Amino acid sequence: MIAEDDDGTAVSRVGAGRLLADAARGGHGGRKRLAVLVDLFLPESMRLSDYQRVTIKRFIVRLVGAVEHDLRQRLITSHAARFTPEILAALGSARVPIALPLLQRARALHDVELVSLLLARVEEQRLSGVLRRDGEETRLVEALLADSDEAVSGAAMAMLIAESRRHFLFEEPVLARTDLPADLQYRLVWWVAAALREYLTRQHGADHGVADTALMDAAAASLSSHDEGETLESSSMQLAYALAERGRLDDSLLQAACQEGRLSLFVAALAVRGGLDFEAARSMALPPFGERLIVLLRALDVRRDVAGAVAQILSADDADLIEQMSAYDDLTRVRALELIQPWQVDTGYRAAIAALSAGLAERGDGWAA
Template sequence: MAEAGSKRRERSDAARLLLAAARERFAVAATDLLLPEQARLTEWQRLTASNLLSRLIRSIEDALRVPLAEHFAAQETVHAALSSAHVPIVLPILERAGALSDSDLGTVLVRRVEEHRFWKAYGQGSGEDLLYALVRDSDADLASEAMEMVIARSRRFDRFQEPVLGHVDLPAELQHKLVWLVAAALRHYLVQQHGLRAVDAAVEAAASAFIAQYDEGAGLEAAAVRLSRRLHTLDRLDGAFLTRALSEGMLPLFIAGLGVRAGLDHAAAWEILSDPRGRGPALLLRAGMIERDDAAAILLLLNTRGRLFSGAEGDAAAEQLELYDSLDSASAAEVMRLWQADPAYRASVARLSTRASGSVRSA
């Protein structure tokens, strides 16, 4: 009994440490993005993330400036300033205030950069695209879900096939936070630069109207989860499908599908997959009950051209496959239980674990 209890504690501790390691890696990456002088990401990753952030802030700013320009139409100088598409207002204010140092925002940017890097590595192949094949599927519901994902994916790129991060692809809480942050920056500009006083009602109305149009379900991740659930219902979400999705650079669909099989939400699956110690992929594949041949193919894809993050060294795919072989589905599923808990609980466990590990290292 004592030995069994010890093994259970080890598995529980493995889950806690895996969670802490994943969160710590994202925290470091977020620091890389927001504090370039301490950068650990590549120059391309930092530049891509910076461009994504700038365009995201500008898209929200533009949406709020339109109703504000109409509101202040009688004041020519203010109206002209708000209507000038060539003059950014919000980003310089937010950067001076250090208001963009947000770990949740950093995490979203890191994930979008990694997703695009994977797409560049694998998504340029020839042959029929998996999603377009599903659009023509005989199952009407599946075809509809696939079309929704096609539409959502199209918003991830501009006309030059450069990555875009739209506000609809943000988690609801982060989207609301950014909108109000942009609104506050516009208020600051109107008051400080134009000496206006009665601006709060107009700014709040513009921001509230924009938030009211937000639909988290329209984002790519949400569409990928819905498609994956439909495939799972039809018993078609197998290892071969996930391997093909990954081989075509569709990282969001792969993560959503593996998450559905393992009983995890998209964010939790992302977190485990990006474990900097390299244990996450094997655990996730085992928990999702992926067959060994498919697991080997997936691990190879994750560790070659599209290697998820860039910290793994050596023959990572072989080492992860060894870990996969040493696990059983029940043990892997037990580790996954922490990620099936309330996200706020996971965040608290990660926060305490990360701080505790930092205290141990500094002791």
């Protein structure tokens, strides 16, 4: 009997066992065809650039590698007595990634929230780099670091350290920490722990109970050491709050932060002034999702000249800028405030509303049984 592989190039003589295996993999062929269809008809505006695709994948490798490195070290240092020398040697071989191949095969990393966050960060990093190369000197941060108010200067230093750590995360292959919100850090740690469990029990025959006990302890210790307050987003928000309390979160600071490529501070300033969380402000203001920037600036009563300068920096082209400034002129502040109200609710609540709305839309009348 003759059978062809999915791509139609390999032909071999097979028996009943091969046919059963091919049948079990039938879903894969369907997924492959669906992926081809989606790629063929996906609008250009929704396609990732090569830079975005490569950098997001690299970022995922960094994040998984950081968590795996941490868990493996905790297993070796705190639970060595539980495992054989062979297992300890395998865990200590840092050059051999364990978790990522397993997570990729299981598609565990196909997480909308994670990928959306990474895409937003990649674009923020890219745009920030362009602005810093082509723009003015970073006088704003230098002034904040030298501020006579210790609360402001301390918050500025914390933001600068977090900013440096974020850049380090983009460049280094393995880190001892990650830079994620608490909920995503929680999920990632347990994904990696599950992958290590699979490896230890299947590849090395480790006792399930022993592996579970050690991995749960290592994961709990890793999570307890994670401080969401050290992320760039959190430290930027703390600086923005400190400036707002002193009446210094004005239009000129917004413009300077944007011009000098301090986009995390720019977003944090928008968030604090608008009563938004950081992710909502970033989604409204920055590429690749920032179609609502001008609405937010109008709602915050940002002066037209400052709004125009900011829009010019962040707009893709002149036509986009013209459209945004036309919207600024047409919008009243009252209407703009109404338009940003959905973004002022809690992130989890907003996500639940969106999910519920999408589910009801699929059913037509949401009240149908």
